[in-house]
Amino acid sequence: MAGQEQIKPGRRDDGPDDTPAPAAPAAQVADTDIDDILDEIDGVLETNAEEFVRGFVQKGGQ
């Protein structure tokens, strides 16, 4: 359990929150982050998406 983030239960509307409310700058950070994620995924995503998707055929299970 050591080093694990502990989450306080419940909502406290009257007290300070651990995480700052998302404002405009945070939204920009999120946009930049999405670009970074996409760049990263581009690097590992199956190059022939169409063939990969077509080839993913499963038998039904439970």
Added chain:
Amino acid sequence: MSVRRVMGIETEYGISVPGQPGANPMVLSGDVVTTYAASRGIRPAQASWDYADEAPLRDARGFDMGRGVAHPSQLTDVEDPTMANVVLTNGARLYVDHAHPEYSSPEVTTPRDAVVWDKAGELVMREAVQRLATVPPGVNLYKNNTDGKGASYGTHENYLMSRRTPFARIIAQLTPFFVVRQVMCGSGRVGIGVDSRTTGYQIAQRSDFFEAEVGLETTLKRPIINTRDEPHAVADLYRRLHVILGDANHCDVANLVKMGSTSLVLAMIEDDAFTQDLGVRAPVKTLQAVSHDPTLRSTIELTDGRSIRPVELLRTFHELAAAYVDDKWGSDVDESTVEVLGWWDRVLTALEGDPMDARRWVDWVAKLSVLEGYRERDSLGWGDPRLKAVDIQWSDVRADRGLANRMAATDRVEVLVPEAEAAAAMDAAPEDTRAWFRGACLRKFPDSVVAASWDSVVVEVPGERSLQRIPILEPLRGTKDAVGDLVDGASDIRSLLESLAAADRGSD
């Protein structure tokens, strides 16, 4: 009861060979099981499954469908790779179910531990993939629930319940919760309809595959409430509620909330604590309608005539659960319950506003944020194969290729269970259920254990002509506290049996 109860998650993994869509999935699944078993020094003939107490055709409504239990001779049928079936030292079962490798986690008592041993299963599959990759093209495994072409395979949850609770009450009060629960823990899917004939994105992988409200089936005409009554425990005391409609989760928070909120709702049903009827009209149709609306703005109809948003119904469940916990335990509430109520609230608060705020916690939102990024950057329509490829590859169990794994590794989703903890749980069993005894027998006396199941360990004692079956019908016995010293002190299987018998006599 609080969120604490005996529970577990079983997951069938998608399986494919790169470039060979026609490869035989039954044989491949057998390879996965035997390869992993070999990596842990488990011989196929050792520690196979004891089917004696399995009765999959028994129905919770009180009648049998007429076929006998599986014959114990299946135990010896290990020559056929598609029957591969082993018990791991962590107490889990790893086997071939139909055309998929399945990991059934050991019994745990908290939602967080359910997440730990579920993630351990993912690492088991990853290990098998790594080993099979040494012979190209290898085998890939996916922790998802559909191929988008009409096939679905399950991630099932199991919750031990009191036998006293009337099943009709479970059906009536759990169904509305299950119709909307997906909003907090669906894994997201590109494509609408079982074979994705309509383009678009939906909240849950499984919802389109459900056709009935209540029933025994799991592979066709899937019901929201499954009535399989196979407790794997003292049948007079317990029922095992088998939940088949959930998705496989990668997000720890969604997984925790799925298990925890369900366990709490079940506790309220057991205590008959629901004071209002929250019934939903046309549950199957509504289940699908909810899944098809990622904006979360549409309303659903309750049987009392009200129209409310799914998140509002979930908020009502949360408020009732929080009040129930407060009323029953006050400040004596256990940490697991506090953790679940806290995350449940946080997730709902995010979903009530801009659903995208839940992207760190909920699979379908995390996946949608990436897909929307692609759609915007590259102007892709929902029918674009790249989006479908992202959807599938999201669930690849490999650390480098699996997109959900990369999101977690780069802190884009909240990790409650660090990978090192899940890795330890690949071998170590939970200490507070009978899974500990099952795992300990396999760890300490691997050559003596002939077979095992949820409620038995079958051993061979040198010099004895017949096998000895050790029943473990009580899920909360066989814990490390209860039998740890006995197992540690036993020099061989015979002395373990003797000390167990002596302890039994002592307790009579």
